[in-house]
Amino acid sequence: MHRAAKRTDTTPYWADPAPFPEFPKLKADEHADVVVIGGGIMGLTAAYLLAGAGQSVVLLERDTCAQADTGHTSAHLTMVPDMSIAELVKGFGRDQAQAILDGGLAAIAQIEAIALDERIDCGFEWVPGYLHAIDRSDSAVQDAHRQADAAKGLGFDAEFVNAVPLFGTPGVRFGEQARFHPRKYLAGVARAIGALGGRIYEHSPAEEFVESPLGVKSNGRTVSCDEIVLATHNPLLGVSSVSSATLFQTKLALYTSYVVAGRARHGQVPDALFWDTADAYHYLRLEPHPDHDIVIYGGEDHKTGQVEDTQPCFERLEDRLRSLVPGVELTHRWSGQVIETPDGLPYIGETAPHQFAGTGFAGNGMTFGTLSAMMARDHVIGRKNAWAEIFDAGRTAITKGLWEYVKENTDYPYYMIRDRFAGAEGKSLRAVKEGEGKIIEIDGQRAAVSRLDGRTFVRSAECTHMGCAVAWNTAERTWDCPCHGSRFRPTGEVIGGPAEAPLPPIERKQKEAKARQ
Numbered sequence: 001m002h003r004a005a006k007r008t009d010t011t012p013y014w015a016d017p018a019p020f021p022e023f024p025k026l027k028a029d030e031h032a033d034v035v036v037i038g039g040g041i042m043g044l045t046a047a048y049l050l051a052g053a054g055q056s057v058v059l060l061e062r063d064t065c066a067q068a069d070t071g072h073t074s075a076h077l078t079m080v081p082d083m084s085i086a087e088l089v090k091g092f093g094r095d096q097a098q099a100i101l102d103g104g105l106a107a108i109a110q111i112e113a114i115a116l117d118e119r120i121d122c123g124f125e126w127v128p129g130y131l132h133a134i135d136r137s138d139s140a141v142q143d144a145h146r147q148a149d150a151a152k153g154l155g156f157d158a159e160f161v162n163a164v165p166l167f168g169t170p171g172v173r174f175g176e177q178a179r180f181h182p183r184k185y186l187a188g189v190a191r192a193i194g195a196l197g198g199r200i201y202e203h204s205p206a207e208e209f210v211e212s213p214l215g216v217k218s219n220g221r222t223v224s225c226d227e228i229v230l231a232t233h234n235p236l237l238g239v240s241s242v243s244s245a246t247l248f249q250t251k252l253a254l255y256t257s258y259v260v261a262g263r264a265r266h267g268q269v270p271d272a273l274f275w276d277t278a279d280a281y282h283y284l285r286l287e288p289h290p291d292h293d294i295v296i297y298g299g300e301d302h303k304t305g306q307v308e309d310t311q312p313c314f315e316r317l318e319d320r321l322r323s324l325v326p327g328v329e330l331t332h333r334w335s336g337q338v339i340e341t342p343d344g345l346p347y348i349g350e351t352a353p354h355q356f357a358g359t360g361f362a363g364n365g366m367t368f369g370t371l372s373a374m375m376a377r378d379h380v381i382g383r384k385n386a387w388a389e390i391f392d393a394g395r396t397a398i399t400k401g402l403w404e405y406v407k408e409n410t411d412y413p414y415y416m417i418r419d420r421f422a423g424a425e426g427k428s429l430r431a432v433k434e435g436e437g438k439i440i441e442i443d444g445q446r447a448a449v450s451r452l453d454g455r456t457f458v459r460s461a462e463c464t465h466m467g468c469a470v471a472w473n474t475a476e477r478t479w480d481c482p483c484h485g486s487r488f489r490p491t492g493e494v495i496g497g498p499a500e501a502p503l504p505p506i507e508r509k510q511k512e513a514k515a516r517q
Contacts, residue, residue, distance in 0.1 A: 012072050012334040013261045013287070013294060014183045020066060021190055026201040026218050032058040034380055035216050035225040037206045037238075039065030041182065041366055042358050043231030044189045045373035048114065050229075051196035053381050058223050059198065060216065062205035066186040069233045072336030073365055074259050074298050076273050076285055077111065077178035078129050079104030079156075082362045083344045086143075086150040091343075092398050095405035098154045099390045100345065105156075106414040107370035108178050111185070120188030123287070124180040129273040132164035132171035143277070144170040165270045166284075166324060177273050179285055182366065209238050214354055229376045230357035231369075234339060238355050251347070252360060253340040255280075258313045259298035260321055262330040269295050269325055275363075282320070283363070295328060297321045304337060338362055348372045349393035350379065357393060386412040411483075432456070437472030437479065437490065447506045448472070448479050450490040459492040459503035470503070479503065 032055075036047045039061030047059045079101045081088065088097040115124045131147060133140035144160055151158035157175030164171040193200060201218070208217040215224040230238050234254065257280075266289070275283040282299035297320070300313040307313070314333050321328055341347060341360035346368045348358040356379050358372025371387065378385040386409035390398065432438050437450035439461050446461040448470055459479070461469050468483035478495060479488040486499035493502045 010334040011332065012259070013296065013332045014071055014073075014075070014181065015067075020064065020183060020187045023061075023065070023190075023200040023202040026060065026204040026221050026223070029222050029224075030058055030199070031224045032056045032199070033225065034058075034227045034229060035060065035223050036229045036231055037216065037236065038231035038233070039190075039200065039202070040068060040070035040231060040233065040369065041066070041186060042233075042369040042372045042376075043229070044186050044193065045110075045114070045370050046229050046231055046376045047193050047198050047200070048189050048196070049373055049377040050380060051193055051198040053377055055380060057193070057198040058225070059193070059200045060204045060206055060218050060223070061200070061202045064202050065190055065200065066183050069337060069365065070182060070186065070369070072259075072334055073182055074283060074285060074296050074336075075180060075182045075366060076129075076275075076283060076363075077108045077180060077366050078174070078273055078275075078364065079108065079177065079367065080129060080131065080151075080174055081344065081364060082281070084143075084147060085154075086146045089150050089154070094154065096390055096398055097150075099387060099405050101151075101154060101156060102414070103371045103387045103391070104364060104367040105176070107367040107374065108176075109414070110370055110374055111180065111366075112178070114189060114192075115180070115185060118188050118192045120185055122181045122185035122188065124178060124185070125271070126176055126178050127272050129174040129177035129275075130161065130164045130167075130171050131174070132161075132167045132274060132276050133169040134276050134278050136169055140277075141170045144172055148172045164274070165272070166274065167276070179271075179273065179287070181287065206236060209236075226354065227380050228355045229380075230351070230355065231372070231376075233337070233359065233361075233365075235351065235357045235359045238352060238357070251341055254304040255301045255338050255340060256304045256307075256310075256335050257298055257301045257338055257363075258310070258317055258335045259296060259333065260314060260317045260330060261294055261296045261332040262321065262325075262328040263292050264295045264325050264328045266290075266292050268327075269293060281363075282317075284324075294331070295321065295325055297324070301338070310335070338365065343398065345398075346372070346391055347393040347395075348375050348391040349388060351393050356380070384409075384412065386414060435477075437474075437477070439469065439472075442506060445506055448488075448503060450477070450479075452477065452490055457490045457492070458506050459488075459490075460506055462503075463488075463499055464494075464501040464503065465497075465499040 034050050034055050034057050036043045036059040047057045051057045148158050148160040159173050161171050161173045204218040206216050215222050269286050273285050280301035284297045287294040339360050340362050346360040351357045356376045361368035375385050432449045432451045434451050440447050440449045448459045448461040450457045463481040463486050465486050468481050470479040470481050473480045487495040488503050
């Protein structure tokens with residue numbers, strides 16, 4: 001078997017073309033409303049969101065920003081957690097499972113919003129994601145169907161695929177996943193923090209935490225504050241007691257994951273995210289260039305420190321990538337670290353009075369890191385957060401009891417845009433039977449379609465109050481808005497506010513007729 005010459009350089013692909021702004025050391029005592037510890041995706045995003053919410057912010061980074069764990073990512077942006085969605089529903093309950101996937105999707109939407117608002121050229125792109133089996137057995141086909149049905153049942157855009165592109169095995173296609181260049185993105189976020197009045201200090205490690213008055217010592221100086229956000233991947237002790245911090249640390253398992261990358265012909269690999277059902281699983285994505293693509297492939301995870309010779313980990317990935325992408329020119333190899341928790345979900349929340357942390361992101365570091373930043377912002381400003389309960393850092397277990405998650409959290413800002421991402425229930429009017437109402441995709445538009453007494457009604461699926469997607473009420477035969485409670489008749493007329501205007505009709509485009517003209 002062909003074996004490349006042994007390489008020792010493990011610089012991540014992201015480091016090559018992405019110069020990052022430099023920041024000074026902390027050299028004087030300062031005060032801020034919030035001190036953020038860590039300059040990765042969680043820390044920089046939290047500092048940005050908090051500064052945008054009117055908080056004075058100091059961010060302390062022990063080395064340089066976006067270089068450590070965030071700089072060693074493969075940069076998949078997916079709402080899908082590492083565990084099976086069907087098992088997620090079985091283990092935690094429907095509402096809890098929806099909350100978990102919603103959190104990932106909200107984080108991707110937040111990244112897109114920041115990139116657009118700050119005009120950051122980071123290659124952000126919405127792409128599909130494919131979970132694929134490792135073989136074509138009957139059990140693999142059945143499992144893929146089960147995963148697709150579970151995701152669709154939670155309101156997400158997912159469908160069974162008999163042969164996933166590139167791999168040829170059965171799987172699930174998830175719509176509305178994404179990719180980006182993490183260091184280009186975070187370089188833009190860092191500049192935006194400065195424009196908002198935030199202060200970033202590099203080569204400024206958190207050396208000591210002071211409880212009264214609250215503060216952080218670094219480089220012999222002290223930054224006093226009202227709140228601390230720990231964004232260090234593996235959380236520091238902070239102001240927690242040694243016993244509670246030690247107990248918390250026992251809940252975390254650290255794994256090393258390996259990544260290789262190489263140049264391939266443009267279009268040789270589909271522009272999508274891929275990950276398989278193996279344990280540990282493998283993952284692949286590409287980074288497009290005008291005349292070629294960089295293919296990024298990873299896996300071979302093991303507990304950190306438990307494999308002495310890691311060279312074979314890279315070699316297995318390189319061999320597999322060559323078989324998947326013939327002619328690929330290998331250019332990079334590196335490793336990163338992921339942190340697992342006992343139940344597979346991250347810990348995000350208050351770990352001591354006035355101290356907030358996020359960790360245990362597993363293979364979803366970019367999305368859960370961003371979600372942690374969103375939750376930190378809400379925690380500091382005192383705003384209710386839709387995911388605070390499900391990811392609570394002090395949780396002992398998550399019950400499957402009735403939570404009424406969507407009903408209780410419709411006032412959270414994310415739900416103003418959530419239904420943009422939810423998959424349609426069909427693409428044809430034939431999918432709607434007598435007495436039913438469904439959201440159908442018609443010529444790229446989301447339509448509220450109902451069939452009653454032999455008549456079919458087609459109306460816009462967007463509530464005329466603030467644009468949320470309506471949902472069919474089977475018992476009342478009405479279209480109800482889950483965000484603010486507006487109700488509409490099948491014909492579109494308003495039954496109850498706050499909406500004042502009816503759901504407008506959607507007229508199907510007569511493409512064939514136009515083509516003949």
